[in-house]
Amino acid sequence: MSRRGVLLDRDGTIIVDSGYVGSVHDVVFLDGAVDAIARLNAAGIPVAVVTNQAGVARGFYELEDVELVHKHMAAEMARFGAHVDAWFYCPYHPDGTVPPFTRASSDRKPGPGMALAAAASLDLDLTRSWVVGDTDADLGMARAVGARAFHVTSGAEEGRTPADVVAVGSLAAAVDAILAEDAAPPVTAAPVAGAAAPVTFPRHRYEEACSFATDYAGELSAALATVDTSSFEAAARVLGAAYDRGATVFSCGNGGSASIANHFQCDHVKGVRGGTDLRTRVQSLSTNVEILSAIANDIGYDEVFDYQLQSLARPGDVLVAVSSSGRSPNIVRALQWCADNGVETIALSGFTGGPSRELATVSIHVDSTNYGVVEDAHQACMHLLAQYVRQSRMSGEAVSSGVF
Known part of the structure; x- marks a missing residue:
């Protein structure tokens, strides 16, 4: 576009x-x-x-x-x-x-x-x-x-x-x-003294994989450091309350973000049960190729997520939407539908965050312009939330002796 x-x-x-x-x-x-x-x-x-x-x-x-x-x-x-x-x-x-x-x-x-x-x-x-x-x-x-x-x-x-x-x-x-x-010609802002340069990676061609790996790890660490930690607190409260009231938590994403959405279902259904009384209701909207392809073919790919939500979601449910750019049309449509229908949302975004960052109830934003780094950070955020929710339902002794 x-x-x-x-x-x-x-x-x-x-x-x-x-x-x-x-x-x-x-x-x-x-x-x-x-x-x-x-x-x-x-x-x-x-x-x-x-x-x-x-x-x-x-x-x-x-x-x-x-x-x-x-x-x-x-x-x-x-x-x-x-x-x-x-x-x-x-x-x-x-x-x-x-x-x-x-x-x-x-x-x-x-x-x-x-x-x-x-x-x-x-x-x-x-x-x-x-x-x-x-x-x-x-x-x-x-x-x-x-x-x-x-x-x-x-x-x-x-x-x-x-x-x-x-x-x-x-x-x-x-x-x-x-x-x-x-x-008017495009306006190029003059450099501001002391301002940080935009995070871009890679900045040059690498001859050795070991050097690339070292710098990539640094970029990932820096990207995770940009996430506002208060957003984790807010997201954990939304998820915890949803699990307590028996609401359904949906997840969705495209491409690499789809794998994170599917993994979210795994960790927030199976993972959180270890040593807890949690019996969560979590469903990924990205995992069923039959319904995805039917909606995409007959209606349009932009509607593959909100169309499912119209049938499956109820007020009080929660959607976790994963989009590196924050601009994927089907993600934006899903978040808007939720906003219009009493469904709380958590958006994981990168780059500028796009409309997803503004539409979501809780925004977990990674400030990076590398898709791999953003997706790795999002996966870490997903794991972080699952492990936090799990340990919050365990005794201190069980946590210290458990395997996460």
Whole structure:
């Protein structure tokens, strides 16, 4: 994913928000909106519309009506040389009245679902992209995916925009700022005296494995030292409380992180029982190739974890999500679903931490930019938590005479 793009809210940003716009007759473009989109097109910046359409769930109109509104908008914009590259909408709402659409969904803003779908469809780097919208839900989606947010406000809303968001009076004003940012050369920060250099490894080519091994061990030690130890305390409390109340603890990850998620199940089911009365309920969502491949093939790989959680998890359960980058779409979707459905989460991340670091109830972050180092550190964190939980249920004598 390499391109910058712009994700636009629909009602209140492109067209007048008259309340559940479900008919072409209710479509009124805001002043300057179509021209603003045309300017993004001319600059070669992909444009996607991401809009909550709870009117479907509430029975005010149907899916076909949403499609007709978008076709009408596209036709009207085309008359003035503007176009939208991709349209996304979420018809779901937990308080709806139409059964097929009455449910929570990570696609519904502030969830990241539509933004992640736009990124996959248009090859976008969301951390370098922009979100323009007029509601807190739009701003929340931007934060969930690490995008820069512009808040379209009216005079009555001045002063309500969060400090990390740019307030603008219209889509046209947001596009002015976006085009200025896009045209500006990348800013390279000047070195700060005394500041630590970014942790990168390897820094050069090694001729001897023994030297590489020595330096690798040093990098791993340094990476583990960056973890905030208070996060272990918080994670241990979440896990211990879950085990006490008989809740299910799920784990998930991709690639090397999948092996850590699977190993988590082993150590937190079998390992913690040694010398304790613990009978834990732990399940890895990464271990069943049949369900993983079925969901990935029929629905999409981005949904392999949250789809399982929708069937298996209940409020009060816990998810342990492992992602070196913290940006894997299926991990982010799973964490967002849990946040929306009363499931506590522990995220193990590396690099910058990505959206996972912000979405999780407890974040265990390893400050390293080497995948092997991050994964080794995550494995150590997993073992650490299992052994801590186990020993906390044992007598001092049993601990000192036991084998861990």
